[in-house]
Amino acid sequence: MHIRAAAGLWFRGVRRHLGNDQRQQQNTSSKMADTDKKSARDREEIIAISHLNKWFGDFHVLKDINMTVAKGEKVVVCGPSGSGKSTLIRCINRLETHQEGKIFVNGIELTNDVKRIDQVRREVGMLFQNFNLFPHMTVLENLTVSPVWIRKMPLAQARELAFQYLERVKIPDLAHKYPNQCSGGQQQRIAIARCLCMNPKVMLFDEPTSALDPEMIKEVLDVMTDLAKSGMTMICVTHEMGFARTVADRVVFMDGGEIVEENDPENFFTNPQYDRTVTFLSQVIAH
Numbered sequence: 001m002h003i004r005a006a007a008g009l010w011f012r013g014v015r016r017h018l019g020n021d022q023r024q025q026q027n028t029s030s031k032m033a034d035t036d037k038k039s040a041r042d043r044e045e046i047i048a049i050s051h052l053n054k055w056f057g058d059f060h061v062l063k064d065i066n067m068t069v070a071k072g073e074k075v076v077v078c079g080p081s082g083s084g085k086s087t088l089i090r091c092i093n094r095l096e097t098h099q100e101g102k103i104f105v106n107g108i109e110l111t112n113d114v115k116r117i118d119q120v121r122r123e124v125g126m127l128f129q130n131f132n133l134f135p136h137m138t139v140l141e142n143l144t145v146s147p148v149w150i151r152k153m154p155l156a157q158a159r160e161l162a163f164q165y166l167e168r169v170k171i172p173d174l175a176h177k178y179p180n181q182c183s184g185g186q187q188q189r190i191a192i193a194r195c196l197c198m199n200p201k202v203m204l205f206d207e208p209t210s211a212l213d214p215e216m217i218k219e220v221l222d223v224m225t226d227l228a229k230s231g232m233t234m235i236c237v238t239h240e241m242g243f244a245r246t247v248a249d250r251v252v253f254m255d256g257g258e259i260v261e262e263n264d265p266e267n268f269f270t271n272p273q274y275d276r277t278v279t280f281l282s283q284v285i286a287h
């Protein structure tokens with residue numbers, strides 16, 4: 001089924017809940033409390049964010065964010081433009097600094113300590129909207145440079161690994177091309193393969209398909225779905241609601257620098273608890 005058609009079905013459920021915010025907010029709180037208890041017992045947390053606050057000058061961009069991600073969990077973050085999604089995930093590998101609260105990645109707290117930042121970045125792969133491949137290097141060189149220089153892997157082994165991941169993203173024949181000789185969808189798959197060569201424990205995606213032509217979106221989402229099935233821990237900022245519906249364990253909705261609502265996809269799409277979520281869903285589904 002086409003993503004938008006599928007989204008339309010969920011939206012039918014969404015509309016039923018307009019105007020019931022207060023009663024449902026209470027339900028959500030008790031549901032969340034139950035989930036929290038369960039999470040403390042059963043989940044091995046790889047990311048733990050507590051009371052995170054961040055300002056750009058006077059602008060309070062992230063407001064008391066609390067969020068944990070368990071090993072192997074797939075979290076989709078969505079929300080209106082400017083709600084702080086990119087800033088939040090950039091804080092997780094210290095591309096942005098925070099002023100208040102704590103962020104732990106794989107047990108390491110992110111502080112100004114450069115050694116810790118390095119340790120965290122070794123475990124966290126990040127995919128951006130615009131691929132960020134090195135334009136002067138071939139695809140193969142893009143994939144081998146970090147394993148060789150950062151992981152100190154012998155070149156032959158790094159090349160073998162690179163081909164293994166290029167196979168996995170279904171473009172081994174592009175190994176000797178330069179990025180500008182590849183399509184956007186191919187470049188994003190190369191960027192994913194490049195991350196995987198560093199054997200990350202967590203992958204962060206910031207709207208990885210939003211710069212792509214529609215026909216290339218599916219090939220990238222297919223690779224991401226594959227990766228999710230392999231057990232990778234993923235946080236993905238995306239408005240691809242079909243992907244969220246089928247792949248995410250949890251959808252987090254942000255607005256105005258806050259986490260407004262989070263839930264499993266089924267409930268998030270069919271039973272949103274807040275008017276802000278309903279409005280957002282109606283907009284992403286309408287366009």
Ligand SMILES: Nc1ncnc2c1ncn2[C@@H]1O[C@H](COP(=O)(O)OP(=O)(O)OP(=O)(O)O)[C@@H](O)[C@H]1O
Nearest residue numbers: 056057059061079080081082083084085086087088
């Ligand atoms: N370096 C910066 N300095 C000042 N303000 C910033 C900076 N980066 C982001 N902002 C502001 O912080 C807010 C959140 O930005 P952010 O990029 O995190 O939003 P977003 O949810 O990712 O939006 P989008 O969906 O458009 O990508 C926006 O109002 C933005 O203008």
Ligand SMILES: [Mg+2]
Nearest residue numbers: 085086087206
């Ligand atoms: Mg963004």
